[in-house]
Amino acid sequence: MIKTKKEVILLKEKSSIVVFGGSFNPPLNSHFAIAEQVLNQYKEVEKVIFVPVNQNYPKKGLEKNKYRYNMLKMITDKNNKFLLSDIDMEGNKSLNTIEILRKVQKQFPDKQVSFIIGSDNLKELNTWKNSEELISNYKILVMERNNDKLEEIINQNELLKKYKENIKKINEEIRSNYNSTYVRAQIKNGKSVRYLLPDEIYEYIEKNNLYKEWKIMIKDMKKEIEEITKWIKDYVKGANAEGVVVGNSGGKDSATVIALAQKALGKEKVLTVAMPCNSKSSDLEDAELVANKFEVPLLKIDLTETYKTLESEISKQIKSKEEWRDKEAKINAKPRLRMTTLYYIAQNLNYLVIGTGNKCEAVVGYTTKWGDSAYDFNPIGDFTVEEVLQIGKYLGVPEKIISKAPSDGLGNLTDEEKLGVTYKQIAEYIETGKTEEKAMEIIQKKEKSSKHKRELIPVYKRNIH
Numbered sequence: 001m002i003k004t005k006k007e008v009i010l011l012k013e014k015s016s017i018v019v020f021g022g023s024f025n026p027p028l029n030s031h032f033a034i035a036e037q038v039l040n041q042y043k044e045v046e047k048v049i050f051v052p053v054n055q056n057y058p059k060k061g062l063e064k065n066k067y068r069y070n071m072l073k074m075i076t077d078k079n080n081k082f083l084l085s086d087i088d089m090e091g092n093k094s095l096n097t098i099e100i101l102r103k104v105q106k107q108f109p110d111k112q113v114s115f116i117i118g119s120d121n122l123k124e125l126n127t128w129k130n131s132e133e134l135i136s137n138y139k140i141l142v143m144e145r146n147n148d149k150l151e152e153i154i155n156q157n158e159l160l161k162k163y164k165e166n167i168k169k170i171n172e173e174i175r176s177n178y179n180s181t182y183v184r185a186q187i188k189n190g191k192s193v194r195y196l197l198p199d200e201i202y203e204y205i206e207k208n209n210l211y212k213e214w215k216i217m218i219k220d221m222k223k224e225i226e227e228i229t230k231w232i233k234d235y236v237k238g239a240n241a242e243g244v245v246v247g248n249s250g251g252k253d254s255a256t257v258i259a260l261a262q263k264a265l266g267k268e269k270v271l272t273v274a275m276p277c278n279s280k281s282s283d284l285e286d287a288e289l290v291a292n293k294f295e296v297p298l299l300k301i302d303l304t305e306t307y308k309t310l311e312s313e314i315s316k317q318i319k320s321k322e323e324w325r326d327k328e329a330k331i332n333a334k335p336r337l338r339m340t341t342l343y344y345i346a347q348n349l350n351y352l353v354i355g356t357g358n359k360c361e362a363v364v365g366y367t368t369k370w371g372d373s374a375y376d377f378n379p380i381g382d383f384t385v386e387e388v389l390q391i392g393k394y395l396g397v398p399e400k401i402i403s404k405a406p407s408d409g410l411g412n413l414t415d416e417e418k419l420g421v422t423y424k425q426i427a428e429y430i431e432t433g434k435t436e437e438k439a440m441e442i443i444q445k446k447e448k449s450s451k452h453k454r455e456l457i458p459v460y461k462r463n464i465h
Contacts, residue, residue: 015044015046015112016042016044016045016046016111016113016114016139017045017046017047017049017104017108017112017113017114018035018038018042018045018047018049018113018114018115018116018141019049019051019100019101019104019113019114019115019116020034020035020038020048020050020051021050021051021052021053021088021097021115021116022050022051022052022053023052023053023057023059023062023068023180024052024068024072024180025059025061025062025063025184026068026071026180026183026184026197026201026205026210026211027050027068027071027075027197027198028178028179028180028183028196028197029195029196029197029198030178030179031050032075032198034116034143034170035048035050035081035082037170037171038116038141038170039081041170041171042141042168044112045114046081046111047081047082047083048081048082048083049082049083049084049085049104050072050076050082050085051085051087051088051100052065052068052069052072052089053088053089053094054088054089054091054092054093054094054095055068055089056092056093056094057094061184061211063211064433064434065086065089067204067208067210069086069089070204071200071204072084074198074200074204075198075200075201085104087100087103087104088100096128096129096130097115097129097134098128098129098130098133098134101113101115101134101137101138105137105138112138112139113137113138113139114138114139114140114141115139115140115141116141116142117140117141117142117143118142118143118145119142119143119144119145119146119148119150119153120146120148122140122142122150122153122160122167123148123153123157125140125157125159125160126157126159126160132159132163135159135160135166136163136166138166139166139167139168140166140167140168141168141169142168142169142170143170144169144170150167150169154167178193178196183196183197183211184211187205187210187211187212188211188212190212217390218391221390221391221394224391225260225263225391225394225395228260228264228379228391229260229263229264230264231379232244232260232261232264232265232354232377232379233264233265235352235377236265236269236352239352239376240350241350241351241352242269242349242351243265243269243270243271243349243350244261244265244269244270244271244346244352244353244354245271245272245273245342245345245346245349245351245352245353245354246258246261246270246271246272246273246354247272247275247338247339247356247372248272248273248274248287248290248298249274249286249287249356250274250282250283250284250285250286250287250288250289250290251401251404251406251407252385252388252389252392252397252401252402252404252406253356253358253380253388254272254287254290254356255290255392255397255398255401256356256380256388256389256391256392256395256397257354257356257379257380258270258272258290258291258294258296259294259392259395259396259397260380260391260395261354261379262294262295262296263395267295267296270294270296270297271296271297271299271345271349271351272287272290272291272296272297272298273299273300273301273341273342273345274287274288274298274299274300274301275301275302275337275338276300276302276303276304277302277303277304277306277307277334277337277338278304278307278334284300286401286404289398289400289401290397290398290401293396293397293398299345301341303334303337303338303341306337307333307334307337310333310337311330311333332368332369334371335368335371336368338371338372339353339370339371339372339375343374346376352376352377353374353375353376354375354376354377354378354379355372355373355375355376355377355378355379355380355381356372356375356378356380357372357373357375357378357380357381358380358381358383358384358385358387358388359381359382359383359384359427359430360385360423360426360427360430361385361415362381362453362454363426363430363443363446363447364419364421364443364446364447364450365446365447365449365451365453365454366415366418366419366446367453369452373453384423384426384427384430384431385406385423385424385426385427386423386424386427387427389402406423419442419446420442421442421443422439425439425440425443426443429443
């Protein structure tokens with residue numbers, strides 16, 4: 001409902017609640033200084049309510065709701081003139097300004113609700129949703145920015161001129177080149193921002209590692225490797241096994257596992273197996289490079305003809321019934337044949353099959369059930385791709401292997417081309433719960449659809465009467 005001019009004049013007579021909305025990403029000293037200035041300048045203002053936007057607001061680099069809310073709460077809890085509202089954080093999308101103001105007005109029916117806005121946004125206010133309702137029903141407190149003059153902005157806009165009685169200027173200039181964007185950039189680049197933030201917020205950012213360039217990092221590599229190799233040694237000993245067998249694809253994951261196993265058990269207890277199956281010759285060359293580097297034996301078992309025989313026999317039966325549906329079934333037969341081969345060898349030698357899959361692959365289900373996801377134990381299953389690379393580099397995996405684009409060897413595309421996301425995006429999602437919006441949608445969809453690959457086999461539990 002749009003107020004009349006008479007009603008607009010009456011707005012000045014009510015005590016006021018001021019809404020201060022924004023991303024507060026992070027909240028700065030200047031944000032709280034603006035709120036204090038409003039309280040000092042307008043004696044009718046009882047409270048300033050900080051309303052942080054929803055994390056789904058389309059703004060790059062926006063931190064999670066809980067972090068921004070908690071940072072604001074540290075300050076608002078200490079000032080009885082400040083309030084904090086999560087009304088824009090409750091749903092899955094951000095509210096429009098008019099929707100927020102209506103909610104606040106409902107909460108304070110006897111108060112005049114006002115809101116703080118920058119002069120740059122005031123220029124565009126007539127394009128906002130329900131703009132006339134917004135400006136007629138609510139007071140606008142304007143911060144002049146970039147040498148803007150409030151009077152000039154009003155005179156250039158018919159809607160603003162119509163309701164100019166409702167538009168007020170925040171008198172004292174609280175100018176700062178240090179906005180939230182600048183502060184985030186400083187933090188990302190490792191520079192100090194201590195005096196741009198309240199101490200509590202600065203310490204909170206440090207504690208929660210916010211706004212820093214996200215890096216995958218194993219802090220103490222020597223200690224980590226000592227713990228992994230001890231775990232491998234203890235596991236093999238506990239199983240009364242005499243060694244381990246590793247599928248040697250010539251890739252970074254298998255190379256890193258071979259290096260770890262050799263360090264833990266000694267080269268005489270590690271058997272690597274290359275199993276080409278319509279594979280590129282370069283993959284076998286890389287497998288030989290890895291085996292030679294760590295001085296472990298390499299068996300070469302070509303599964304090409306075995307696969308052709310299997311595929312031919314199955315195809316005859318299925319195609320004759322016109323039931324051939326899934327090309328992936330043919331592709332996934334290869335890793336399943338490889339795992340059958342590894343277990344054949346392992347059982348014969350009283351060895352364990354050691355896994356070579358990383359955490360990124362597991363989360364998005366980029367594994368073949370009963371293929372490369374089948375093993376007795378896995379020393380790198382809790383490490384992301386980048387972390388596996390760090391371990392591999394530390395242990396001396398050849399640079400050619402480290403720099404090789406990840407590929408499953410089952411086609412001409414790289415892993416990332418097949419997945420539609422990068423391993424770094426997957427790792428960021430694993431560690432922080434978010435990444436680029438489009439990539440996150442793909443990751444979450446794959447994570448959900450591959451849940452069965454990460455769980456124990458469901459078994460029906462009977463009722464015993």
